Amino acid sequence: MTPAGRPKSETARQAVLAAALELVVEKGYQALTIEGIAERAGVAKTTIYRSWPGKAAVVMDAVLSESNPRLTFPDTGSAREDLRLQVSRVVRLFTEPSFAKPFVGLLAASQHDETLADTLHEWLVKTRRAGAAEVLRRGVERGELRADLNIPIAIDALYGALYYRLLVSHEPLSPQYAERVVSEVFAGLQASKNSVSTGASTSGGTT
Amino acid sequence: MTPAGRPKSETARQAVLAAALELVVEKGYQALTIEGIAERAGVAKTTIYRSWPGKAAVVMDAVLSESNPRLTFPDTGSAREDLRLQVSRVVRLFTEPSFAKPFVGLLAASQHDETLADTLHEWLVKTRRAGAAEVLRRGVERGELRADLNIPIAIDALYGALYYRLLVSHEPLSPQYAERVVSEVFAGLQASKNSVSTGASTSGGTT
Amino acid sequence: MTPAGRPKSETARQAVLAAALELVVEKGYQALTIEGIAERAGVAKTTIYRSWPGKAAVVMDAVLSESNPRLTFPDTGSAREDLRLQVSRVVRLFTEPSFAKPFVGLLAASQHDETLADTLHEWLVKTRRAGAAEVLRRGVERGELRADLNIPIAIDALYGALYYRLLVSHEPLSPQYAERVVSEVFAGLQASKNSVSTGASTSGGTT
Amino acid sequence: MTPAGRPKSETARQAVLAAALELVVEKGYQALTIEGIAERAGVAKTTIYRSWPGKAAVVMDAVLSESNPRLTFPDTGSAREDLRLQVSRVVRLFTEPSFAKPFVGLLAASQHDETLADTLHEWLVKTRRAGAAEVLRRGVERGELRADLNIPIAIDALYGALYYRLLVSHEPLSPQYAERVVSEVFAGLQASKNSVSTGASTSGGTT
DNA sequence: GGCTAACCGAGACGGTACGTCCTGTCTTGAG
DNA sequence: CTCAAGACAGGACGTACCGTCTCGGTTAGCC
Numbered sequence: 001m002t003p004a005g006r007p008k009s010e011t012a013r014q015a016v017l018a019a020a021l022e023l024v025v026e027k028g029y030q031a032l033t034i035e036g037i038a039e040r041a042g043v044a045k046t047t048i049y050r051s052w053p054g055k056a057a058v059v060m061d062a063v064l065s066e067s068n069p070r071l072t073f074p075d076t077g078s079a080r081e082d083l084r085l086q087v088s089r090v091v092r093l094f095t096e097p098s099f100a101k102p103f104v105g106l107l108a109a110s111q112h113d114e115t116l117a118d119t120l121h122e123w124l125v126k127t128r129r130a131g132a133a134e135v136l137r138r139g140v141e142r143g144e145l146r147a148d149l150n151i152p153i154a155i156d157a158l159y160g161a162l163y164y165r166l167l168v169s170h171e172p173l174s175p176q177y178a179e180r181v182v183s184e185v186f187a188g189l190q191a192s193k194n195s196v197s198t199g200a201s202t203s204g205g206t207t
Numbered sequence: 208m209t210p211a212g213r214p215k216s217e218t219a220r221q222a223v224l225a226a227a228l229e230l231v232v233e234k235g236y237q238a239l240t241i242e243g244i245a246e247r248a249g250v251a252k253t254t255i256y257r258s259w260p261g262k263a264a265v266v267m268d269a270v271l272s273e274s275n276p277r278l279t280f281p282d283t284g285s286a287r288e289d290l291r292l293q294v295s296r297v298v299r300l301f302t303e304p305s306f307a308k309p310f311v312g313l314l315a316a317s318q319h320d321e322t323l324a325d326t327l328h329e330w331l332v333k334t335r336r337a338g339a340a341e342v343l344r345r346g347v348e349r350g351e352l353r354a355d356l357n358i359p360i361a362i363d364a365l366y367g368a369l370y371y372r373l374l375v376s377h378e379p380l381s382p383q384y385a386e387r388v389v390s391e392v393f394a395g396l397q398a399s400k401n402s403v404s405t406g407a408s409t410s411g412g413t414t
Numbered sequence: 415m416t417p418a419g420r421p422k423s424e425t426a427r428q429a430v431l432a433a434a435l436e437l438v439v440e441k442g443y444q445a446l447t448i449e450g451i452a453e454r455a456g457v458a459k460t461t462i463y464r465s466w467p468g469k470a471a472v473v474m475d476a477v478l479s480e481s482n483p484r485l486t487f488p489d490t491g492s493a494r495e496d497l498r499l500q501v502s503r504v505v506r507l508f509t510e511p512s513f514a515k516p517f518v519g520l521l522a523a524s525q526h527d528e529t530l531a532d533t534l535h536e537w538l539v540k541t542r543r544a545g546a547a548e549v550l551r552r553g554v555e556r557g558e559l560r561a562d563l564n565i566p567i568a569i570d571a572l573y574g575a576l577y578y579r580l581l582v583s584h585e586p587l588s589p590q591y592a593e594r595v596v597s598e599v600f601a602g603l604q605a606s607k608n609s610v611s612t613g614a615s616t617s618g619g620t621t
Numbered sequence: 622m623t624p625a626g627r628p629k630s631e632t633a634r635q636a637v638l639a640a641a642l643e644l645v646v647e648k649g650y651q652a653l654t655i656e657g658i659a660e661r662a663g664v665a666k667t668t669i670y671r672s673w674p675g676k677a678a679v680v681m682d683a684v685l686s687e688s689n690p691r692l693t694f695p696d697t698g699s700a701r702e703d704l705r706l707q708v709s710r711v712v713r714l715f716t717e718p719s720f721a722k723p724f725v726g727l728l729a730a731s732q733h734d735e736t737l738a739d740t741l742h743e744w745l746v747k748t749r750r751a752g753a754a755e756v757l758r759r760g761v762e763r764g765e766l767r768a769d770l771n772i773p774i775a776i777d778a779l780y781g782a783l784y785y786r787l788l789v790s791h792e793p794l795s796p797q798y799a800e801r802v803v804s805e806v807f808a809g810l811q812a813s814k815n816s817v818s819t820g821a822s823t824s825g826g827t828t
Numbered sequence: 829g830g831c832t833a834a835c836c837g838a839g840a841c842g843g844t845a846c847g848t849c850c851t852g853t854c855t856t857g858a859g
Numbered sequence: 860c861t862c863a864a865g866a867c868a869g870g871a872c873g874t875a876c877c878g879t880c881t882c883g884g885t886t887a888g889c890c
Contacts, residue, residue, distance in 0.1 A: 005865035006855040012867080030319035035845060044868045049847070080397075107374065108315035112237035117377060125375060136396075145396050153368065153384075153391045156376075160367030161360065167314065168332060168370055169363075170324060177360075184360045188395020189343075189352050190287075212834030213887045219836080242876060251837045256878065422861070444733035449850065458863045463852065494811075521788065522729040526651035531791055539789060550810075559810050567782065567798075567805045570790075574781030575774065577789050581728065582746060583777075584738060591774075598774045602809020603757075603766050604701075626839035627881040633841075656871060665842040670873070672840095 008051065015041040016048055017062040024059060025097055029105020032059070056109050056116045059102045064123055067099050073131035079139025084182045086132065087158065091178040094166050104166065129155055158185050215258065222248040223255055224269040231266060232304055236312020239266070263316050263323045266309045271330055274306050280338035286346025291389045293339065294365065298385040301373050311373065336362055365392050422465070429455040430462055431476040438473060439511055443519020446473070470523050470530045473516045478537055480513070487545035493553025498596045500546065501572065505592040508580050518580065543569055572599050629672065636662040637669055638683040645680060646718055650726020653680070677730050677737045680723045685744055688720050694752035700760025705803045707753065708779065712799040715787050725787065750776055779806050 019041035023032050032055050038045045052058045074085045093099050103124075110117035132155050139145035161181045165171050226248035230239050239262050245252045259265045281292045300306050310331075317324035339362045346352035368388045372378050433455035437446050446469055452459045466472045488499045507513050517538075524531035546569050553559035575595045579585050640662035644653050653676050659666045673679045695706045714720050724745070731738035753776045760766035782802045786792050 004857050004863070006867075008866065028319050033845065034847085042868095044870095045847085046849090046869085047867060050866070054847095104318050108318040111311050111315040111374065112235045121376065139396075146394065149396060150387055150391050153387050154396055156368035156371050157364040157388065157392055160369070160371035161363035162367070163371050163375055164363050164367035167318065167374060169328065180357055180360050181364065184357050185364055185392070186396045187353065188397075189346075189356060189361055189393045190395075211832070211888060211890095213836080213885080215835070216886095240876065241878085249837090251839085252878085253838090253880090254836065257835080261878090426862080442733045447850065448852085452863095456863090458865085459852085460854090460864090461862065464861080468852090518732050522732040525725050525729040525788065526649050535790065553810075560808065563810060564801055564805050567801050568810055570782035570785050571778040571802065571806050574783070574785035575777035576781070577785050578777050578781035581732065581788060582780075582784055583742065583750075594771055594774050595778065598771050599778055599806070600810045601767065602811075603760075603770060603775055603807045604809075625837065625883045627841075629840065654871065655873085659842095663842090665844095666873085667843080667875095668841060675873095 009047075012041070012043050012047055013051065015043055016051075016058060017065065019043075020055070020058045021062045021066075021098065021102065024102045024105060029059065029102060029108065032105070034058075056106060056113060059106055060116070060119060060123075063099065063102045063106065067093060067103075067124075073128075073135060075135075075138070079135055079142070079144050080182065080186060082135040082138075083132070083158065084179060086128075086135070087162070087178045087182055088175055090128075090159070090162060091173045091175060094162065094173050100166070107167065129159075132158070154185070158182070161185075216254075219248070219250050219254055220258065222250055223258075223265060224272065226250075227262070227265045228269045228273075228305065228309065231309045231312060236266065236309060236315065239312070241265075263313060263320060266313055267323070267326060267330075270306065270309045270313065274300060274310075274331075280335075280342060282342075282345070286342055286349070286351050287389065287393060289342040289345075290339070290365065291386065293335075293342070294369070294385045294389055295382055297335075297366070297369055298380045298382060301369065301380050307373070314374065336366075339365070361392070365389070368392075423461075426455070426457050426461055427465065430457055430465075430472060431479065433457075434469070434472045435476045435480075435512065435516065438516045438519060443473065443516060443522065446519070448472075470520060470527060473520060474530070474533060474537075477513065477516045477520070487542075487549060489549075489552075493549055493556070493558050494596065494600060496549040496552075497546070497572065498593060500542075500549070501576070501592045501596055502589055504542075504573070504576055505587045505589060508576065508587050514580070521581065543573075546572070568599070572596070575599075630668075633662070633664050633668055634672065636664055637672075637679060638686065640664075641676070641679045642683045642687070642719065642723065645723045645726060650680065650723060650729065653726070655679075677727060677734060680727055681737070681740060681744075684720065684723045684727065688714060688724075688745075694749075694756060696756075696759075700756055700763070700765050701803065701807060703756040703759075704753070704779065705800060707749075707756070708783070708803055709796055709799045711749075711780070711783055712794045712796060715783065715794050721787070728788065750780075753779070775806070779803070782806075 016037060019037045020032065023036055023040060027036075034045055034048055034055055037043075037055070037058065038048055041048075048058065052061065074082050076082055076085070094103075106116065106120055110120050129152075133151050136145060136149065136151045136154060140147060140149055140151075158181065162173065162178075165173050165177070223244060226244050227239065230243055230247060234243075241252055241255055241262055244250075244262070244265065245255055255265065259268065281289050283289055283292070301310075313323065313327055317327050336359075340358050343352060343356065343358045343361060347354060347356055347358075365388065369380065369385075372380050372384070430451060433451050434446065437450055437454060441450075448459055448462055448469055451457075451469070451472065452462055462472065466475065488496050490496055490499070508517075520530065520534055524534050543566075547565050550559060550563065550565045550568060554561060554563055554565075572595065576587065576592075579587050579591070637658060640658045641653065644657055644661060648657075655666055655669055655676055658664075658676070658679065659669055662669075669679065673682065695703050697703055697706070715724075727737065727741055731741050750773075754772050757766060757770065757772045757775060761768060761770055761772075779802065783794065783799075786794050786798070
């Protein structure tokens with residue numbers, strides 16, 4: 001009843017994922033090729049196609065197995081501190097080429113591959129948004145954050161700033177930038193008597 | 208000294224740009240092909256390569272000549288109103304397939320094409336950021352906005368939210384969304400006695 | 415000393431041969447595939463490779479077990495009648511798709527596979543040539559045929575005509591054709607009454 | 622009105638045909654590969670596919686341009702002599718590897734490729750049969766050959782013997798063989814009062 | 829009003845990678 | 860030790876586009 005048959009080689013799997021990551025970092029996602037991965041991994045092309053439908057799936061697999069455990073949310077009792085920590089972690093990840101290069105490649109590819117977009121969203125976006133939403137909810141409950149806060153939009157603004165730098169302006173991300181984004185979004189734009197400066201630096205370096 | 212000879216055909220140029228736009232909308236940027244454009248436009252491949260270095264340049268050219276005039280910044284005397292208007296315009300543009308499809312394609316392509324990234328930034332990002340910065344600067348001067356506002360980061364948050372929806376979460380953009388983003392970013396996150404309700408609804412539909 | 419283990423499955427063998435024959439007739443020898451046979455026979459590829467070195471061997475096996483008994487030589491007392499009967503049988507065999515298709519495929523394959531050519535010759539050509547030679551020898555002994563007949567060459571001419579139709583001209587074979595070939599080869603080309611065998615002079619000794 | 626466009630490169634064509642012939646002779650028709658030809662010829666695979674539908678067509682083209690002019694029929698006034706000369710030429714051609722190897726390969730391939738079979742027949746069989754038929758017809762007119770000769774079958778027997786050796790028995794062909802085939806077919810099998818035995822041995826070497 | 833040079837369409841060229849198919853070998857687990 | 864199942868390395872397939880390169884045939888614009 002059981003299908004039996006030779007089991008897929010874990011060795012081959014590892015070799016493929018490692019080769020894919022190496023090549024993305026070396027040459028970029030666009031220049032990545034199934035044939036290139038196969039050669040580098042010392043594996044037949046067919047072996048790759050047997051396990052993954054295309055290079056996007058390979059890279060996805062490679063990225064997920066390396067990065068997913070690193071983005072848990074803290075719970076320090078302060079929403080602001082929680083966000084600061086989490087945003088810092090994301091920035092750190094976006095800063096490492098071994099994550100950023102494949103990730104940006106996948107985001108680019110997902111613009112014309114709905115399946116990839118869905119998978120990417122499911123694995124790399126959704127859970128983090130849920131974590132952030134939970135942090136904000138706790139903040140509202142504690143009275144730390146505005147009661148009428150539109151949480152999804154707040155998250156869009158916070159994370160949107162990071163993605164904007166990563167994908168659109170290509171300006172460098174830094175730990176300081178993480179701090180400042182949280183500060184500014186916390187404070188809002190409008191002048192307000194009691195809107196005590198939260199200690200965020202006034203110095204407007206964009207980094 | 209004078210070159211004599213036949214000038215480039217404006218007819219051909221128009222046909223190429225039109226064909227490129229049509230095809231991007233129909234099939235997507237990724238599926239766009241120089242050969243496809245040539246065929247649709249009734250033009251030789253050579254003619255395209257003579258005027259543009261690749262499909263990115265063609266699409267860029269096509270998009271710019273259609274969209275650039277539509278994004279001037281208003282000056283109503285109220286920073287909030289100015290932003291609201293401008294963000295609405297961007298959202299409207301992002302909503303039209305004839306702009307969004309090629310634009311997203313170009314952004315995706317720019318992730319592995321630095322030249323394209325630079326050009327894109329120069330033409331489609333820089334001037335709008337300058338306009339937004341000017342609006343915020345006026346708001347600060349008028350005392351309407353926080354004096355210690357970090358303007359570039361505020362812009363990242365505002366526009367980042369829009370790009371985030373466009374490129375990452377792929378949730379639909381709408382005029383209402385534009386309003387809410389401006390509201391939330393204006394108000395900031397933290398609870399504050401004087402943080403006068405900006406009138407933004409608490410009901411946080413994400414649309 | 416006892417072999418132990420499980421004996422080869424006769425069931426599997428039959429299934430493979432049957433499947434091979436079916437597929438050759440349906441799709442042709444060239445389109446025949448070990449994988450195809452395995453699937454049709456409900457058998458693993460390994461099982462086939464364990465018993466045969468390749469598709470040629472399988473088809474050979476299948477063909478031999480069906481056709482070999484059908485080509486015995488008669489001995490009616492008349493060489494002409496013996497040949498006529500035997501040639502008719504060969505024609506009939508060449509006319510049945512279930513023999514002709516695999517046979518022609520094997521002949522084609524044997525052009526680039528010496529082992530196959532040898533086996534094929536051994537099993538499907540040699541014994542029939544021996545039979546034909548015997549018939550002719552008897553005819554010569556009886557005085558029914560020319561005393562200086564070059565038997566191998568006579569056989570080449572007789573059977574060559576059949577193979578020529580089968581492999582080269584692809585004109586249809588028929589019982590009538592069999593009769594006529596025998597008639598013509600018997601009669602020779604030259605006008606008969608005064609026909610001094612002029613050819614005998616050219617054929618010197620054995621080469 | 623004329624399509625213009627860059628004309629096909631005669632250089633490339635020659636290189637492809639030469640490479641194909643070389644490789645057939647070296648490795649055999651079966652082992653011939655479009656990729657192999659492309660590499661040997663220093664040409665892109667696509668260039669080959671642009672001009673020929675497959676390796677059969679390439680080899681065909683190569684063989685025809687080399688061998689066709691060599692097989693004209695003589696007219697000496699004697700049918701027997703004409704046939705002897707022509708059969709000798711065919712034997713000589715079948716003996717040269719640079720013709721025999723590709724030719725046999727094509728014949729093998731034509732067993733499962735009707736288009737190829739037709740083309741092959743058209744170019745390499747039909748005209749020679751026509752020539753032979755003409756020779757025989759003249760012989761009949763002159764009274765040199767039997768009046769009731771079945772010409773197509775006589776040709777089948779004559780040429781069939783050659784093809785039989787080439788494709789089936791794989792026994793070597795030789796000029797002497799050509800002579801003997803003509804002799805035997807001329808003489809016929811049956812004993813005849815006037816068919817004086819010249820004393821030549823009946824045991825013909827099979828060579 | 830004729831020259832003439834650059835432009836045009838067409839399409840062949842050397843390449844690269846695609847995703848598929850089949851080869852013959854191997855590795856399992858069940859019988 | 861055999862079997863069904865199926866993964867493995869490898870090789871070739873025929874296709875789609877790439878960007879470059881000839882070709883004739885057509886237009887301008889200046890003589």
